[in-house]
Amino acid sequence: MSNSVITAITELDQSRYKTKVFSDGHLVYADEPESLGGTNEGMTPGALLLASLGSCTAITIRMYADRKEIPLETIKVDLAICKEEEMSKETTITRKIEFTGDITQEQRERLMVIADKCPIHKLLTNPIKITTT
Known part of the structure; x- marks a missing residue:
């Protein structure tokens, strides 16, 4: 890992549980499975x-x-x-x-x-x- 501070920003709007996760210019999605009300579009x-x-x-x-x-x-x-x-x-x-x-x-x-x-x-x-x- 780098010696610099690691940061992440998460954003969740009204689209249930699909969450945008931003860090150092990268984007991934976090979500919940459909069985829990999510869209299963992310880990x-x-x-x-x-x-x-x-x-x-x-x-x-x-x-x-x-x-x-x-x-x-x-x-x-x-x-x-x-x-x-x-x-x-x-x-x-x-x-x-x-x-x-x-x-x-x-x-x-x-x-x-x-x-x-x-x-x-x-x-x-x-x-x-x-x-x-």
Whole structure:
């Protein structure tokens, strides 16, 4: 992640739950499935959270592998979050990471350690304070 402040702006008009999310010149949509009254035209907010963790994990691993010249071909990060009714003081996210490429067991183990160094992983595993104005 960059050392600059990360910002995002979300806008929701009267079009039910389809929300525009703007950040650094990019646009994505968040939405809810039709079963919850949405239009299903974007990922759910929870899926966006998992996408942030998964993409950050993969990017962090790729940066390390490239720097160390590890012959890593692909990284697949499979994520799931517990059901909302199971969330309390502790929310569980499961993350399964798969690698392809001609890498040794030692390299594979090191890449798994590096996965936990991703900035979004660090953010999610520490207390988060949200101030609202």
